[in-house]
Amino acid sequence: AGAVGAVKDRFGFAQVAANSEDTITVPEGFDWDVVVQWGDPLWSDVPGFDDSTRGTAATQARTFGDNNDGMSFFSYKGRTIMAVNNEYTNRDIIWGNNPDAKAVSEDDVEKGMMAHGVSVFEVTRDNNGKWIVVQDSDLNRRITPQTEMALTGPAAGHDLLKTDADPSGTISLGTWNNCGNGETPWGTYLACEENFNGYFSSSDEALKQTQQQKRYGINLEDWGYGWAKVDERFDIAKHPNEPHRAGYVVEIDPFDPNSTPKKRTALGRFKHENAEVVIATNGKAVVYMGDDERGEFLYRFVSDGVYTATGDNSNLLESGALYVAKFNDDLTGEWLALTPETTGMSDAEVRIFTREAASAVGATTMDRPEWVAANPNLPELYVALTNNKNRGVKPNAGGDDTSANAVNPRVENHYGQIARWLPTDGDHTAETFAWDLFALAGNPDVYDDEYAGSENINSGNMFNSPDGISFDSAGMLWIQTDGKYSNEGDFSGMGNNQMLVGDTTTGEIRRFLVGPKECEVTGICWSADRRTAFVGIQHPGEKGESHFPNGGNSVPRSAIISVTRKDGGLIG
Ligand code: FEO
Numbered sequence: 001a002g003a004v005g006a007v008k009d010r011f012g013f014a015q016v017a018a019n020s021e022d023t024i025t026v027p028e029g030f031d032w033d034v035v036v037q038w039g040d041p042l043w044s045d046v047p048g049f050d051d052s053t054r055g056t057a058a059t060q061a062r063t064f065g066d067n068n069d070g071m072s073f074f075s076y077k078g079r080t081i082m083a084v085n086n087e088y089t090n091r092d093i094i095w096g097n098n099p100d101a102k103a104v105s106e107d108d109v110e111k112g113m114m115a116h117g118v119s120v121f122e123v124t125r126d127n128n129g130k131w132i133v134v135q136d137s138d139l140n141r142r143i144t145p146q147t148e149m150a151l152t153g154p155a156a157g158h159d160l161l162k163t164d165a166d167p168s169g170t171i172s173l174g175t176w177n178n179c180g181n182g183e184t185p186w187g188t189y190l191a192c193e194e195n196f197n198g199y200f201s202s203s204d205e206a207l208k209q210t211q212q213q214k215r216y217g218i219n220l221e222d223w224g225y226g227w228a229k230v231d232e233r234f235d236i237a238k239h240p241n242e243p244h245r246a247g248y249v250v251e252i253d254p255f256d257p258n259s260t261p262k263k264r265t266a267l268g269r270f271k272h273e274n275a276e277v278v279i280a281t282n283g284k285a286v287v288y289m290g291d292d293e294r295g296e297f298l299y300r301f302v303s304d305g306v307y308t309a310t311g312d313n314s315n316l317l318e319s320g321a322l323y324v325a326k327f328n329d330d331l332t333g334e335w336l337a338l339t340p341e342t343t344g345m346s347d348a349e350v351r352i353f354t355r356e357a358a359s360a361v362g363a364t365t366m367d368r369p370e371w372v373a374a375n376p377n378l379p380e381l382y383v384a385l386t387n388n389k390n391r392g393v394k395p396n397a398g399g400d401d402t403s404a405n406a407v408n409p410r411v412e413n414h415y416g417q418i419a420r421w422l423p424t425d426g427d428h429t430a431e432t433f434a435w436d437l438f439a440l441a442g443n444p445d446v447y448d449d450e451y452a453g454s455e456n457i458n459s460g461n462m463f464n465s466p467d468g469i470s471f472d473s474a475g476m477l478w479i480q481t482d483g484k485y486s487n488e489g490d491f492s493g494m495g496n497n498q499m500l501v502g503d504t505t506t507g508e509i510r511r512f513l514v515g516p517k518e519c520e521v522t523g524i525c526w527s528a529d530r531r532t533a534f535v536g537i538q539h540p541g542e543k544g545e546s547h548f549p550n551g552g553n554s555v556p557r558s559a560i561i562s563v564t565r566k567d568g569g570l571i572g
């Protein structure tokens with residue numbers, strides 16, 4: 001471990017070079033292993049993954065879902081539990097055994113559906129120290145698009161949430177397209193619903209879309225999942241309110257497999273990325289959230305109640321104030337309250353049509369806000385603004401101006417940037433903040449202008465499209481990418497998607513890991529002792545060029561990997 005031992009800075013590793021290999025690359029002195037992959041059984045009565053059939057709806061409903069994204073690690077009475085989002089499925093992979101890689105049966109469609117949701121399972125280390133799933137644990141649970149959930153908060157019971165199947169507007173079925181995540185100090189998991197729109201379609205080809213449907217991308221055709229063919233509620237011609245019941249943050253108790261997940265309408269309805277929770281000095285729970293769409297916004301929720309370490313916090317996310325960010329060009333910013341007075345909408349409408357509320361108050365259109373990360377050591381937040389080819393080209397779906405501004409400074413931005421802000425007086429409930437840019441991604445080999453990136457970007461560490469970001473407990477910022485992996489032209493020298501580490505005090509960024517072909521690296525959490533980092537590898541081979549992780553001619557499968565140091569030391 002010479003290179004590792006020789007490093008005397010806060011990084012603890014020597015940078016790895018970019019590459020386009022179909023494997024994981026970690027620094028010298030580190031190991032990686034697969035913990036769980038798409039289709040692995042959570043119960044022993046389920047057959048293992050079969051490359052020739054790629055499973056059935058029944059097996060998929062009891063195995064690890066597809067395309068893992070955000071995840072959290074929980075310690076509970078001496079046991080360890082992982083809760084993991086299974087964001088979506090690549091249709092041409094899950095149905096790749098069929099003609100034209102299309103669904104041919106209802107079971108195919110339902111298999112795709114069951115690949116979505118959340119997987120909760122116990123993990124342990126075997127005799128060799130390898131992290132494995134504890135099959136048949138009483139804590140294991142699959143949450144799917146058919147799991148009953150409670151709609152809570154200001155929009156619960158509103159007419160816009162009522163359907164034929166649920167005239168109360170308080171009970172919805174399932175969650176899907178869960179992207180980033182969050183976890184609360186009171187031990188719950190937050191699964192954030194992102195591109196929920198792509199599953200709805202209309203049996204009436206002449207249906208005229210409402211402005212709200214257009215704003216949220218609810219179209220007459222779905223993205224190829226075909227869910228309306230097996231479940232009529234996904235037909236917006238028949239059930240126009242069903243899409244209003246998705247697009248929320250879902251709170252899940254990972255320690256009680258019989259608990260009812262709660263959709264938190266108080267936190268607003270948009271294409272949620274993650275939900276970063278901090279407790280303000282006055283005890284209120286503050287949740288920072290991005291809306292990942294070109295020209296959409298960054299949000300903050302402040303609870304009405306206060307967190308107490310020994311009290312009941314189960315309703316903290318049920319009521320509170322919602323705000324949207326305005327970034328001024330002079331490096332100041334404001335949180336604009338979204339209320340009936342400021343928006344002209346009812347409080348329930350603010351939570352359901354949150355994008356329209358934010359447009360009404362003049363929030364700053366952003367370059368696709370992905371994850372927000374809070375520094376554990378400072379009252380300081382970071383947000384990944386992944387890219388935005390429409391910046392300076394056309395308005396967002398609400399007609400808001402998207403001219404370049406100081407926090408989104410480049411037109412046709414295909415590299416992305418990471419912004420940070422400091423709440424005034426270190427108070428997460430303050431109405432104002434100061435901000436700057438931590439990094440402008442770019443390619444200094446190709447450009448010598450603003451597209452070269454900021455000073456902390458160089459030929460050795462360059463990347464595009466920062467997406468997942470998270471601080472470790474030592475205060476280092478881990479950066480995962482979901483970008484172009486052609487390694488050509490504007491992206492030459494960047495290789496596959498990757499994970500980097502930033503020292504936010506010096507600005508230095510160093511590449512830690514390179515993923516396999518055609519994956520994105522997303523989702524990260526650490527074991528309680530921080531000697532293992534768990535990292536998500538999503539959609540390897542999304543264009544047909546990977547056999548990760550099993551090699552040969554195997555079907556590529558999304559997976560969670562563990563990363564450890566050969567000397568057993570701390571990660572990060
Ligand atoms: Fe699912 Fe915004 O990434």
Ligand code: CA
Binds near residue numbers: 179273370468482
């Ligand atoms: Ca993402």
Ligand code: CA
Binds near residue numbers: 370386467482
């Ligand atoms: Ca992304």
Ligand code: CA
Binds near residue numbers: 087482520538
């Ligand atoms: Ca993704």
